Amino acid sequence: MDILSSLTYYSFSALLNFITSLSMTIIILVKNPKPLANKIFTIFTLSVVEWSLFYLLWLNAPNKELAGFYMRTCMIGVIFMPPLFTHFVLSLLSKKMNKILLAGNYLLSVFLAATVYSSLFAKEGGASPPFAYWLLPGHLFHIHLIHFGINILYSEYLMFNFIKQSQGMFRNQVIYLFFGTVIGFLAGMTNYFYWYRIPIPPLLNILVPLYVILVTYAIMKYKLMEISIVLKRGTVYTAGLLLVLIPTYLILLWTQNIFFKTINISYSIIIFCILTITAIAFYKIRLKAETAIEKVFFSNKYDYYKILTNFSKELVSVLTLNELLDKTINTFTETLKIKKASIFLFDEEKKAYIIKASYGLDEEKNKIKIKQDVPLIDYFIEKEDVAIREEIERYPSTQQTQEIIKILKDIESEIAIPFMEKDKIVGFCNLSAKGDRSMYSHEDIELFLSLGRQAAIAIKNAVLIEKIKESKHVIRRMERLKTIGDMAAGLAHEIRNPLVPIKTCLDLLTGEHGVDAESIKKIAVCAYKEVERIEALLGEIMDYSRPRQPVFKDEDINNIVEKTAIFIEYEAKKAGITIDRKYDKSLPAIKVDGEHMKQVLLNLLINAIDAVNGNGRISIATRKVKHLLSPSGMIGEKEYLQIEITDNGAGIPEESIERIFNPFYTTKHASKEREGTGLGLSIVQEIITEHHGFVQVRSELGKGSSFLVNLPVEQPEFNLREDRGRMVTNKKTKDITPSIKYPEEPFQIIQ
DSSP states (O other), X not given: OHHHHTOOHHHHHHHHHHHHHHHHHHHHHHHOOOSHHHHHHHHHHHHHHHHHHHHHHHHTOXXXXXXXXXXXXXXXXXXXXHHHHHHHHHHHTTOOOOHHHHHHHHHHHHHHHHTTTSTTTEEEEEEETTEEEEEEEOHHHHHHHHHHHHHHHHHHHHHHHHHHHOOSHHHHHHHHHHHHHHHHHHHHGGGHHHHTTOSOOOGGGGGTHHXXXXXXXXXXXXXXXXXXXOOOHHHHHHHHHHHHHHHHHHHHHHHHHHHHSSOOHHHHHHHHHHHHHHHHHHHHHHHHHHHHHHHHHOHHHHHHHHHHHHHHHHGGGOOSHHHHHHHHHHHHHHHHTOSOEEEEEEETTTTEEEEEEEESOOTTGGGOEEETTSHHHHHHHHHOSOEEHHHHHTSOOOHHHHXXXXXXXXXXXXXXEEEEETTEEEEEEEEOOOTTSOOOOHHHHHHXXXXXXXXXXXXXXXXXXXXXXXXXXXXXXXXXXXXHHHTHHHHHHHHHHHHHHHHHHXXXXXXXXXXXXXXXXXXXXXXXXXXXXXXXXXXXXXXXXXXXXXXXXXXXXXXXXXXXXXXXXXXXXHTTEEEEEEOOTTOOOEEEOHHHHHHHHHHHHHHHHHHHOSSEEXXXXXXXXXXXXXXXXXXXXXXXXXXXXXXXXOOOOHHHHTXXXXXXXXXXXXXXXXXXXXOHHHHHHHHHHHTTOEEEEEEETTTEEEEEEEEESSOOSSOOOOOOOEEEEETTEEEEEOXXXXXXXXXXXXX
């Protein structure tokens, strides 16, 4: 209490130095005391603690003898600072250390410390206002000062030179250490003026804790000395609040004592409470304040974080794997100005990580495969952190670290971001250095880890969607083959028709009665045309049965409808069914996939034949119609080409019409000639949705059904939707439309 009650500016600065340096020592001892650089830095901070403590005791010593003892004792800490700091910098920068020079450096400090209580180092002094007592320098004190200056200048030069020649996260670490120690040493060295009775007071002592603050910030932001401090946001703020408020309260007590020669505890407590309430209130608005400040003073950095944060939100909306990977690579390279990047994903078949997307890598690098049991993958799983090459290079050299470094060098990666899903590594993204040579900060790394976790989920979803698509292609092919089976009789008839004239031609050529050369030529031409007819027919069948992605090109809808009707007509006639046509000859050509449209029409026509079940009629009509709102989201009246297939069969029951487009739901039963799979109409719906169109159904029991296929005259430019529709019901008419966020009845209802 004596110290606090007589607290001067110099006493307060010494107390602050003591508290901050001791805190730094504790942080290193608790978090990571093992590396050599950390051990040396811990001893260095302890020397600062020793100096600050005895400096405080010296300022408040009750008599001359005790003041002289405290002052000599505090110099022991100062004497050991130079060799400790030089040793720390050499160790941190992995510089080769001359053991003889290093040992000599320490031995000189030991010798000077041994003489500190003698007149060789310091002589008895006297009052040196505003200080009650200050020693005078002895002969060895001059050697100490030179020793101090050489070590500090040399160490700071090493760091400055390293900063100029390097880049990356470690460079950022050294920058903070460099500026922190420069400020700390310059502030502390102001104490030497009074040794030589130069009347310049050590007012800058208060700045010594700045080196601790900057080093602590480098530890938290850039993992300086391989130390990572992770605390809850509230804990961090509370700790920071205490560090600010306690010194503020001490300053308040000190200023009261200076100006009023007394301390009013009640008044001090009230002021302290007001400061605390203000600080807590600021916590509520600080995020908005930070955002506003970032926008004004750090607009580039703010935009960069904003882009990456928005990208993390967009990941979930990207459904295709290639698009997801391309978007990820492009976002990183364009935002961070990165020259090289790559994404590895795990391949189940090859049991290895394969490059699926890259930027700036040569052809040989793109062939690299990484096994699932390599140390890099183990590192991701164990650390749950990014792999920074420069940081790992500073680890103790082991076979594991060397293998990790080799992999990162091979793929030209400065930082590797894992895509983690629980305890599995789905893949990882590799980035080279930033374009501006600055390294990735702690905020960058936290953001990358968050992006990695979200990317892992997005990748798994995209892979799952691709597998579903592959399954759908298989199902669609099976349905195509089933449809061809249903068409077999019609196909046989279509192929037999040209075979009859071919056979006749061959009979004429091989008959008993000879034919002249002119007749032979005509017979050959006739046979050749019929062979071409068979080839064209078989070509269409092959095109129809071959699975592939939609290929959109301008097609005549009437032509597609007629070719499909020809396929099925023989089957219809055999069942006693007449097919009527009514085509609008003025229809324009529109962009469709012709083979996919044939599958749609064949499915609908075969269903119509089954519904009529003999002695009935099927009519096919084409026309142009208008709808107010399209399924693709184009608002306004748009034109569609409509294909209507109507039968006079039994109709569809009310309870079934809501479900007929659901996969595996069928109204065909084993008692009928053909048992349905329940996939035909589902595939019809899928194909028409891919064309940005929609299907309408009209049916009444005992009267028949109509299926109306609506295809847009103008295809929208944006990507096809993957969602597969909902049903809009109005009385007996059922509209099957894609799922979009628009009014419940976007189309004209057909009565």
